[in-house]
Amino acid sequence: MPNGMNEYQQYLIEEFADEYRERRMSRRDLLRRAVLIMGSVPAGLAALAVVGCGGDDDADEVAKELASPPTPTTAPSLSPAASATAAQESGVSTADVKFAGPGSDLLGYMARPAQKGTYPGVVIIHENRGLVEHTKDVTRRYAREGFVAIAVDLVSRDGGSKADVALNTGFLGRSNPDDFVADLKAYVAYLGGQEGVKPGGVGVTGFCFGGGYVFEAAIASPQVKAAIPYYGICRLIDQLATTRAAVLAIYGELDTRVSAQADRVRAELAKTGRPFDVLVYPGANHAFFNDTGASYNADAAKDAWTKSLDWFRRNL
DSSP: OTTSOOHHHHHHHHHHHHHHHTTSSOHHHHHHHHHHHHSSHHHHHHHHHHTTOOOSOOHHHHHHHHHSOOOOOOOOOOOHHHHHHHHHOOSEEEEEEEEEOSSSEEEEEEEEESSOSOBOEEEEEOOTTOSOHHHHHHHHHHHHTTOEEEEEOTTGGGTSOOSSHHHHHHHHHHSOHHHHHHHHHHHHHHHHTSTTBOSSOEEEEEETHHHHHHHHHHHHOTTEEEEEEESOOOTTGGGGGGOOSEEEEEEETTOHHHHTTHHHHHHHHTTSSSOEEEEEETTOOTTTTOTTSTTOOHHHHHHHHHHHHHHHHHHO
16 A cells, blocks of 8 residues: 555554544553554554554653553453353363364364264454454354364464554565465364354354455355445445345444445445345444454444354355
8 A cells, every 4th residue: 555554553553543532541551553554663653653542652751651661552351250151151161272284283263062963154254353262252152153263363373462463463564465364264173164064155254354355255265155244344345246145244333434335335335146135324433343442332232243154054
């Protein structure tokens, strides 16, 4: 791209700039995120200037400030009640997974109904923080509803998601999107080959950064039979009409930075000959589904969850 950022880097920088403007992120944390995403202090400052969040920051001074030990930025945790429920619930079997991928071992978290049987498979792609407890919780929710679900870890090529989520975000932003697409194709194939997974293709869903990669997986892998991207950008929108997946695209009305693509996505999906729908939830913002975040919208999240389950049940 002319500004030196790829689509996902710009997406991430814009998201954190918005959080800074809304006073939900400190200037130091914004600078650290930008530097980690872009790979250097000058590139990070230039990226912030592009999105209208530049300042009088001196590169040498910023480098010195960021050289001091940071306060690790950790992902929000589930409530104690939710954590206790997850630990004690019956009827769901969970396990960490590891298998050989195209560039490294690939890591993940799998949940399935405890009762033996054949179930549809769903791949879940995390937000920009990496594989955190919230994503694992969503994975267990799908298992409780009769799916074999695997949450991917797109930080696998860097050894796996770290407790300091800013490091995960930086790796995700600096990496080649094509590497992640290759990894996602491997996750899809891995899940499709698991005992107890219904043959004929799997579903893919994901959120924010992960929502964008749902589009990527649906375009790249013919094994993706159904896809539900939550408020993700479609980097390859000119190729979206080639997908063979049944796509349900979900947006928040207030998330105009992402939902601006909704009409174009709808038009491209109409060319596929496959089932599709595009939902824009009134009054909902970016990340409205995440019940550990500040933008959680309970009504929109509940309705989107019901529609997501129905979509996968009808198309897998």
